[in-house]
Amino acid sequence: MDSHDLIARIKNRDINRRDLLRGMGAAGLAVAMSPAMPRLAGAAAADQATFFTWGGYDVPEFVPTYIAKHGEPPNFATFGGSEEALTKIRAGYVVDVSHPCNQGIPRWVATGLFQPLDTNQLSNWPDVMPALWNLEGNVIDGKPYMAPVDWGRTSITYRTDLVDLQGKDESWGILWDERYKGRLGMLASGGDAWWCAAIYAGVDFHQIATDENVKKVAALMRKQRPLIRTYTDDTTSLEQALASGELVAAMTWDASAVTLKGQGVPVKFANPKEGALTWVCGAMIHKDAPHPGKAHDIVDALLSTGAGKWLIGENGYGHSNTKSFDLFSDDELAALGLSRNPAEILDAGKFQVPQTQEFETAMNKEFENIKAGF
Amino acid sequence: MTAPPVKLHKSWNSRLRALFIRSEAVRGYTLLSPTLIVMAFAMCAPFAILVTMSFWTQHAFEIDTAFTLRNYQAAIDGPIYKALLIRSLWISGTCAIVTVLVSYPMAYYVAFHVHRRKLVWIILMTLPFWTSYLLRVFSWKVILGYNGAINSGLKSLGLIEQPLEFLLYSPTAVVITLAHAWAAFAILPIYVSLEKIDRSLLEAAADLGDGPVVSFLRVTLPLSLPGVIAASLLIFIPTVGDYITPTLVGGPDGIMIANMIQVQFGRVNDWPMGAALAVCMMVVVALISLIYIWVTRKMTERIA
Structure with a gap:
């Protein structure tokens, strides 16, 4: 008895008790089974490797060759800041691949929780710019730990129609401007915010951990706090607030400005006279990665020109693969504020310098206090 | 026809059964046991870990397990x-x-x-x-x-x-x-x-x-x-x-x-x-x- 038949017979009241019971029993069984079905269908996904990455990078476009090879994307897990990610991994969260940045490399490697890359398994490795993986603390015994993937800047995205520069150069001062009290936004992770404040304070990154400089930066951030509408790790919130005019300026990465421009919002990604914060992030493989082969496939996918196309074209970030830039003309790159030569961008800004764990903990603690109003 | 033999020693099994029938408390706890087990593992144990940990100290990524009240002081x-x-x-x-x-x-x-x-x-x-x-x-x-x-x-x-x-x-x-x-x-x-x-x-x-x-x-x-x-x-x-x-x-x-x-x-x-x-x-x-x-x-x- 198919279901249409059953419904028709119920309507016509032409049904006996036994048929009705049988129909309802079948329906009940179907309902009881339904939670099990997605699990059966989802069983394949559990066999994929896990990529623990920044919020916003958890998209299939970032891992094109992995999908081509394995039929579906890896499992994504996201974090709002790399310090949070490291704490979770230290606490026993095992992922295949994670996504630290240059500033954290020595500390990430020192945890002993990551394995060096087997570059023979990475088909795109020969195209990776050596300057990007030859970073402080990354190469031990000739083996790199982090495969560089994306590079870019942390700066200010501001509304050109709402922020009046008064003829002056763009400056980090926009985020300290009393005129825009309550209409400024900040990234909540100290890994960005503290360093940008240090740039504005004129602190040399190699001296960022001295007591004097910590006090100097903290004082500057305390001064800024009453002006800030929201501190958030969620770049989408900042983008929406900038689009609506709730915020006139916010600390963001390159991608927010590109996204907003794409929506026709009059914004600019500032090139502050004090220098933007520049960074290189990449992929590291957990030493106990449950899928070491697939983990390398993720890393290889991140290095592929397909991932580069998404990073550059959709987000305005740089990519580590030289060939990715061949997909864009010089004019397109200039419009995105990018260059084929990463040194041009990275050296023009202030490149993050690795710090000790003590500094990270103390800095994050202080920044949390400041955000809470103390 | 002979009378059934009188058992002098009650088996453990029947003694437990007797206890179960006689004592209301035992019956109560038995009925509660699924909840009690869940409570013990999902609430009491984590809570004990939390309290214990609150007397420790963190140094970077290492945890010093010496007893201290410093966290509470702070x-x-x-x-x-x-x-x-x-x-x-x-x-x-x-x-x-x-x-x-x-x-x-x-x-x-x-x-x-x-x-x-x-x-x-x-x-x-x-x-x-x-x-x-x-x-x-x-x-x-x-x-x-x-x-x-x-x-x-x-x-x-x-x-x-x-x-x-x-x-x-x-x-x-x-x-x-x-x-x-x-x-x-x-x-x-x-x-x-x-x-x-x-x-x-x-x-x-x-x-x-x-x-x-x-x-x-x-x-x-x-x-x-x-x-x-x-x-x-x-x-x-x-x-x-x-x-x-x-x-x-x-x-x-x-x-x-x-x-x-x-x-x-x-x-x-x-x-x-x-x-x-x-x-x-x-x-x-x-x-x-x-x-x-x-x-x-x-x-x-x-x-x-």
Whole structure:
């Protein structure tokens, strides 16, 4: 008895008790089974490797060759800041691949929780710019730990129609401007915010951990706090607030400005006279990665020109693969504020310098206090 | 035909059975055992770990397990923790009051004025709770936002020129969101206590000349107090520890003690301090709840 038949017979009241019971029993069984079905269908996904990455990078476009090879994307897990990610991994969260940045490399490697890359398994490795993986603390015994993937800047995205520069150069001062009290936004992770404040304070990154400089930066951030509408790790919130005019300026990465421009919002990604914060992030493989082969496939996918196309074209970030830039003309790159030569961008800004764990903990603690109003 | 042999030694099995039948306590604990086991593993054990950890110290990524009260000292000395705790208590207290005030009329209406299909009404009231908590918080973000429903509405009515900025990213936003998120937990206990009220008492009050307002204040309200007390505690206790709502709608001035606890386990990476703060929060909430229960019991005794 198919279901249409059953419904028709119920309507016509032409049904006996036994048929009705049988129909309802079948329906009940179907309902009881339904939670099990997605699990059966989802069983394949559990066999994929896990990529623990920044919020916003958890998209299939970032891992094109992995999908081509394995039929579906890896499992994504996201974090709002790399310090949070490291704490979770230290606490026993095992992922295949994670996504630290240059500033954290020595500390990430020192945890002993990551394995060096087997570059023979990475088909795109020969195209990776050596300057990007030859970073402080990354190469031990000739083996790199982090495969560089994306590079870019942390700066200010501001509304050109709402922020009046008064003829002056763009400056980090926009985020300290009393005129825009309550209409400024900040990234909540100290890994960005503290360093940008240090740039504005004129602190040399190699001296960022001295007591004097910590006090100097903290004082500057305390001064800024009453002006800030929201501190958030969620770049989408900042983008929406900038689009609506709730915020006139916010600390963001390159991608927010590109996204907003794409929506026709009059914004600019500032090139502050004090220098933007520049960074290189990449992929590291957990030493106990449950899928070491697939983990390398993720890393290889991140290095592929397909991932580069998404990073550059959709987000305005740089990519580590030289060939990715061949997909864009010089004019397109200039419009995105990018260059084929990463040194041009990275050296023009202030490149993050690795710090000790003590500094990270103390800095994050202080920044949390400041955000809470103390 | 011979008599069956008398067993001199009862087997263990039958002795246990006898104990089971004779002792009400054993039967009770056996029936409770699934819950007890879950409680022991899912609540008592983690709580013991939390308390133990709060006496340790974190150095970078290593944890020093020597006993120390330093975390508690820091929790008591640090003005930030006190301020955040007081703010959390204030927000949750306000939220409990607001929720009870809003939920009472709804519960009252269903208990006294709905005579058919009460269950449907109750289900309809809990309908918003069928979606995820996170979605509800996000929808409040949309409603309270700068270009949100309220601001656009007021603007199109010409009542305001500029959007009201205090709606979102403020303690007010946290109170509004929590009050909505927890409404079902207030409606149901209040409804149950109202439903239990013997209607003849109301008739008697009317017969003796009480108007509707006086009979509500002298009969209905006092008799429904147990529901109101239960509802306010049910809302107050869990909301003190909420951290999703303040993260999403609180803004810098709306963050609560649980946010501070969360960052200790996250980027600040000081688990023992986070544990100590969590224990402090639990102790304070427990004390306040005990005082509240004691005061309200005295009050209801006086009314009775």
